[in-house]
Amino acid sequence: MSKIVMPTKNIGKVSGNVRIDPDTVEEHEDDTDEQLHLWVEELANDKDFINDVAEEIRIWKQKIAEAGCNPEQLVIHMAGESHLDMAYKWRYAQTIKKARRTLAKAMKHARIVPGFTFAVSSPQIMAWMKEHYPEFYADVKEFIKKGNIEPVGGSWVEADCNMPSGEAFVRQRLHGMKLYREEFGKLPEAEWFPDTFGYNAGLPQILAKSGVKYFLTAKMTWCATNDFPLTHFWWASPDGSKVLVTSSRTGTSLFGQFPRYGIYRRLPKPGAKKTWSYDDEFADLIASLDNNAWVKPVALFMGKGDGGHGPTHQEVGSMIAFTKACPREGVNLKWSSVHGYFKDVEQQGPGLLTWKDELYLEYHQGTLTTHPAIKRWNRKLECVLQAAEIAATMAHLSDYRYEYPGDMLGKAWRKVLLNQFHDVLPGSCIPEVLDDLVEIWPEIDQTGMNILDDALPSLATQGDGAGLVHVFNPIAEARTTRLFIPVTAAGKGKKLPAGTAPPAATFDVELDGKSTSHLCQPIAPEPDSLEDPRPAGWWVVLPLPALGVITGLLVIGEPASKPAAAAAIHVEAGTRPCIDNGITRVELDPRTGAIVKLASKGVNGGKNLVTGDDTALTIGYDDDDSEYQAWNVKENYWDFPKNYPQDKNVSITIDSQGPVLASLRVDKTLGISKLSTTIALFKDDPAVHLFWHVDWQEKGVMLKLRVSTATGAVHSISDQMYCAVARKTRPTTSGDKARVENPMQKYVDVSTPGNTWGLTLLNEGKHGYDTRDGKLHLTMQKSALYPDTTSRTWAFMEREERKNRDGTAVPTNVGIGPASCRFALVPHDGGALVTKDGKPTGQAKHLAEAYNHAPIARPAVVKKRASSKAFPAPASAPLSSMAFGAPANVLVSAIKMREWEPTDTVILRVAEIAGAQTRQAIITMPRPFASRFARIEEMDLLERPLETTCGYDKEKGELSIDLAPFEVKTFGLHVKRTKN
Numbered sequence: 001m002s003k004i005v006m007p008t009k010n011i012g013k014v015s016g017n018v019r020i021d022p023d024t025v026e027e028h029e030d031d032t033d034e035q036l037h038l039w040v041e042e043l044a045n046d047k048d049f050i051n052d053v054a055e056e057i058r059i060w061k062q063k064i065a066e067a068g069c070n071p072e073q074l075v076i077h078m079a080g081e082s083h084l085d086m087a088y089k090w091r092y093a094q095t096i097k098k099a100r101r102t103l104a105k106a107m108k109h110a111r112i113v114p115g116f117t118f119a120v121s122s123p124q125i126m127a128w129m130k131e132h133y134p135e136f137y138a139d140v141k142e143f144i145k146k147g148n149i150e151p152v153g154g155s156w157v158e159a160d161c162n163m164p165s166g167e168a169f170v171r172q173r174l175h176g177m178k179l180y181r182e183e184f185g186k187l188p189e190a191e192w193f194p195d196t197f198g199y200n201a202g203l204p205q206i207l208a209k210s211g212v213k214y215f216l217t218a219k220m221t222w223c224a225t226n227d228f229p230l231t232h233f234w235w236a237s238p239d240g241s242k243v244l245v246t247s248s249r250t251g252t253s254l255f256g257q258f259p260r261y262g263i264y265r266r267l268p269k270p271g272a273k274k275t276w277s278y279d280d281e282f283a284d285l286i287a288s289l290d291n292n293a294w295v296k297p298v299a300l301f302m303g304k305g306d307g308g309h310g311p312t313h314q315e316v317g318s319m320i321a322f323t324k325a326c327p328r329e330g331v332n333l334k335w336s337s338v339h340g341y342f343k344d345v346e347q348q349g350p351g352l353l354t355w356k357d358e359l360y361l362e363y364h365q366g367t368l369t370t371h372p373a374i375k376r377w378n379r380k381l382e383c384v385l386q387a388a389e390i391a392a393t394m395a396h397l398s399d400y401r402y403e404y405p406g407d408m409l410g411k412a413w414r415k416v417l418l419n420q421f422h423d424v425l426p427g428s429c430i431p432e433v434l435d436d437l438v439e440i441w442p443e444i445d446q447t448g449m450n451i452l453d454d455a456l457p458s459l460a461t462q463g464d465g466a467g468l469v470h471v472f473n474p475i476a477e478a479r480t481t482r483l484f485i486p487v488t489a490a491g492k493g494k495k496l497p498a499g500t501a502p503p504a505a506t507f508d509v510e511l512d513g514k515s516t517s518h519l520c521q522p523i524a525p526e527p528d529s530l531e532d533p534r535p536a537g538w539w540v541v542l543p544l545p546a547l548g549v550i551t552g553l554l555v556i557g558e559p560a561s562k563p564a565a566a567a568a569i570h571v572e573a574g575t576r577p578c579i580d581n582g583i584t585r586v587e588l589d590p591r592t593g594a595i596v597k598l599a600s601k602g603v604n605g606g607k608n609l610v611t612g613d614d615t616a617l618t619i620g621y622d623d624d625d626s627e628y629q630a631w632n633v634k635e636n637y638w639d640f641p642k643n644y645p646q647d648k649n650v651s652i653t654i655d656s657q658g659p660v661l662a663s664l665r666v667d668k669t670l671g672i673s674k675l676s677t678t679i680a681l682f683k684d685d686p687a688v689h690l691f692w693h694v695d696w697q698e699k700g701v702m703l704k705l706r707v708s709t710a711t712g713a714v715h716s717i718s719d720q721m722y723c724a725v726a727r728k729t730r731p732t733t734s735g736d737k738a739r740v741e742n743p744m745q746k747y748v749d750v751s752t753p754g755n756t757w758g759l760t761l762l763n764e765g766k767h768g769y770d771t772r773d774g775k776l777h778l779t780m781q782k783s784a785l786y787p788d789t790t791s792r793t794w795a796f797m798e799r800e801e802r803k804n805r806d807g808t809a810v811p812t813n814v815g816i817g818p819a820s821c822r823f824a825l826v827p828h829d830g831g832a833l834v835t836k837d838g839k840p841t842g843q844a845k846h847l848a849e850a851y852n853h854a855p856i857a858r859p860a861v862v863k864k865r866a867s868s869k870a871f872p873a874p875a876s877a878p879l880s881s882m883a884f885g886a887p888a889n890v891l892v893s894a895i896k897m898r899e900w901e902p903t904d905t906v907i908l909r910v911a912e913i914a915g916a917q918t919r920q921a922i923i924t925m926p927r928p929f930a931s932r933f934a935r936i937e938e939m940d941l942l943e944r945p946l947e948t949t950c951g952y953d954k955e956k957g958e959l960s961i962d963l964a965p966f967e968v969k970t971f972g973l974h975v976k977r978t979k980n
Helices: 033-045 047-066 092-112 123-132 134-146 166-184 203-208 258-265 282-287 313-328 338-346 372-398 406-418 431-458 794-806 843-852
Strands: 075-081 118-120 149-151 190-192 214-217 232-236 242-247 266-268 289-294 297-302 332-335 468-472 479-486 505-511 514-523 537-544 549-556 570-572 578-580 584-588 595-600 618-622 651-657 661-670 673-682 688-696 701-707 715-720 723-728 747-751 757-763 768-770 776-782 817-829 856-859 890-897 905-912 918-924 933-939 951-953 958-963 968-975
Touching: 033 047, 033 092, 033 313, 047 258, 047 313, 075 313, 075 338, 092 118, 092 123, 092 134, 092 149, 123 134, 123 166, 123 406, 134 149, 134 166, 166 203, 166 372, 166 406, 166 890, 166 905, 190 338, 203 232, 203 242, 214 338, 242 338, 258 266, 258 289, 282 289, 297 313, 297 338, 313 332, 372 406, 372 431, 372 817, 372 890, 406 431, 431 468, 431 856, 479 856, 505 537, 570 651, 570 661, 578 661, 578 673, 584 673, 595 817, 651 673, 688 701, 688 776, 715 843, 747 776, 747 843, 757 776, 757 843, 776 817, 817 843, 843 890, 890 918, 905 918, 905 958, 958 968
Parallel strands: 075 118, 075 297, 075 332, 118 149, 190 214, 214 242
Antiparallel strands: 232 242, 266 289, 468 549, 468 856, 479 537, 505 514, 505 549, 514 537, 570 578, 578 584, 584 595, 618 701, 651 661, 661 673, 673 688, 688 817, 701 776, 715 723, 715 747, 747 757, 757 817, 768 776, 890 905, 905 968, 918 958, 933 968, 951 958
């Protein structure tokens, strides 16, 4: 056994606990050999016990009959399972030992119970077993080979299904299925997400294109307002990809709830409408079901869960007794498997209805907001690793001595994927879990920066002189954009004291053969009290090539002759606070700091884009759900406003003024807490950039930031995994009305009904919003109670030791103390996805990608490389930039090296982003890039070749493809191999 080393510091930064060494304590086990003998060997064969079980089965039959179903027509597929949260009321380190206990028990049952099967998800568990218990893991592999242990799922962990990016979820599937294939030679077809808090509309495409045919969830039976009216159905993404779903609780409780949920197991009436969504009334869907036609297979997957340890000996004893009592009661029950069950359901698949929308959980919506830092770091690291992959791929193609750091990237990605688990990324975990996260995040970030520092010298002018900076644009669009250059990137010293800005500077670059000098605006470091504070440095606005690297020289001191556009952006405080950069003008209410005017040239005729006097104000609501505070928003929370005065201790001051940006800072007291909002405009940029910071001190409060637009929008549009969803701002159907807190990823947009103009709200890690009363609200913060731990966890032991030592305790509430967020409001012509003439653009997605994938400044250093063992790419100039040609509604979403097989193949992923059917879209690859490839073939999301013809014109470097609405396509570009 290898040593379990998870945390590196003895005292948790968030909890304050002294941590237990994982190797000094074992996971408890309540099941003894005596209980095994009693339940599995004696009682399971005891006549009286079997009679008691038969009575339970008669109750099942009664409940099934109450739903109008003949219980004797059903086929019950029985298997063992045990839900194991990667972290929740315990840390990752304890989960490793929980997993071992659970798998050991499953193998013990498999040895003595004929037919017993056990379903296990999460490849991360198997990776842990292989690392820490190799001999034990060899036994596990044998039972998988025999079929007693059944791998299901295929995502690295049972992740949250709303907040990871589409590309990150592709990696969940890629890394998980790759492990299953390499370790077991098997690829499960059933994805397993029984406990995740809602499922976004783009998920079926990602699943179907990565080997999934079936999907299981139990969580949709937790909806608080409406019962979701389907148990068995096809779930379709906007592109048309489908997976076969079972939405049901799978323990014996499903029979007690059959009168309530069993009715949704019916097939549709002949001629009934086939495809449904939240635009439809649930009652109409239910009325379309046939009282005399039922889906016959029933999943009975049993086992104690959350912390694993199931099925217990008692549960297995009951399962054995079920197999003996059911036949005499006329019930068809058998040992089976997850895949065996779904193959049986599939026989009735042609008759099932299709659901084409997200699967919205009317519960636990607060997890979109709880612990904002977790969300922000997840977004940051997703973007950092994608940028590192692109730069490393370009370096691999440019310099035969550079070896692509696949192992390093894979390890970093798997840490990100682990932290996307559905009680970690949602924040519904104890503070001791956060102790691990705050150590893991900077490690991943540093890995990304190290890869960039190693790759960029292969792509641009080398040098290690003071002030030389590499600037990398990680998106496939040329842009003139703001760039932040930290003092450390420019080699101009280390950390500066608070309030101290570096000296004035210019940034000299050469682009397209032209030398230009750009004024830089110095900025003091942000206070250390902020989460992830920005260091001292300079803001500059400059043009950057698509997927390009430029090298610039930072010159300290005022230039002898300033560039023509050196005038400071207009800003004033006082009685008429405003900012005007010549494109956008913002005016504030001097009493409250609210934005009362937002006007932008070319948008709405220059008229005000907001209404009223409450835009950018923070509104508070009670957040004291009686059962699941960290998970839920309070029922009808809008009826419980805090009514904080918005004019308490308001101070509006000029925060920055210069040729690059100008900003106003609004400080106030909200309740008993200090809140500041900085509003900034940059040169040549229509976007209004906001920095929101609070030192929150009040428990049980949810905070939302309001934007009252003049759009009159009837829909909001927000992005999900490789798609976007339109939601009515004033919903009419029962299911739509219950979507009180909506999930988004990088943007939400509200545009006029005719798509004449609109406002896009971009974010760096926010996921919850609503449009109640036609106003847009971004959910900022929750200060709910932490979940409690349990007495059998190491965290409980740590708390008890601390209590006895000094009488102190862990924090009781999340969201107490500093919290911050950066976001932007972008006025635009046209709509989020199309122009006013209906032409697809996906402009909101382009804006969101540019905002989140900001250009990166790194110190320019010389890299001396040894010769690579790999075959080099053809000798040619470095790929200092890559300008792809594509329709406006097609996005280059990923460039990396292939991982499924160790071939020298570049993976190129493109996505349709406007929801438009697109025929013969031409993707033009830059010549220096295209010339490096021998052939191109289409692949699935696991990077396996498809049997399709790839329309590629090698001479022109043009790829011609058809794309369904929001479809994602992946291509393998095989590198030409030439020896030295």
